[in-house]
Amino acid sequence: MPYTAEHPLRVAVLASGEGSNLQALLDSCRPPSPALVVLVASDRGEAKALARARAAGVATHCIADPGDGAALTGVLREHAVELVALAGYLKLVPPEVVAAFADRMINIHPALLPAFGGPGMYGGRVHRAVLASGATLSGATVHLVNAQYDRGPILAQWPVPVRPGDTAESLAARVLAVEHRLLPAVVLAAAEAGRVVPLPPAADFGMPDLAPARGT
Ligand code: GRF
Secondary structure (H helix, E strand, O other): OOOOOOOOEEEEEEOOOOOHHHHHHHHHOOOOOOEEEEEEEEOOOOOHHHHHHHHOOOEEEEOOOOOOOHHHHHHHHHOOOOEEEEOOOOOOOOHHHHHHOOOOEEEEEOOOOOOOOOOOOOOHHHHHHHHHHOOOEEEEEEEEOOOOOOOOOEEEEEEEEOOOOOOHHHHHHHHHHHHHHHHHHHHHHHHHHOOOOOOOOOOOOOOHHHOOOOOO
C-alpha cells in the first residue's frame, strides 16, 4: 500500500557527522510528502546531524556504542520507524538491528558499488582510492543493508565523471551533490510503492549534466 501525506512512511536516519544527506531528507520528507523523518540517531552527541534534526523539530537519540543493538532497536520501535536510512553513519549496525529491519534499511555510499566499498572504505578514503585507481567514473550508490558491509542489493546508482585534476575533495563535493538527490529519490519511491524498491536504471534525477555522454 502506498504511503500518503496523511499516513507517511516513518523514516529514521542514522548519521555520525555533518549530516548534509540527512538535511536533504529533512527537506524532502516533510508534509505533504508521503515520507516523514521521525527520528535521527547518532553515535556522536556533537554531530551536526543532531543539530540539524533539532532545528527541524525532529526527535533525536544518541547511542555512543550500539552494542548488541537492543537499545537501538528499542528506540526505533518506540518511534514506530518503518525505514532506516544510514547517511554517513560510521558505526557498524549490530546484526540484531539489521535483522529487525530486513529489507527496510538502506545506506548511501559515495562510489559505484561494488567498486570501492567494504570495511574501511568511507569518507575521503573512498575518493582517494578512486583517484589512485585511475577510474574515469565514480558516483553514488544506495543499497539495502545486510550483514555484509556495502554488499546489500543495489537500489539506485548515479554516475559522476572523474575530471582531470580532480582532488579527493573536488570529487567528493560533486558526488555529494548527487547523493543529495539520490537518497531522497529512493526514500520517496519506497513511500510511493509501499516498500523499498529499486529505481529504474534510466531514472532521471534532473542532473543530466552529470551523466556520462551517451555512446562514449
Ligand atoms: C557521504 O558521502 C556518504 O555517502 C558517506 O558519508 C558522507 C556523509 O556526508 N557515507 P553527510 O554527513 O551526509 O554530509
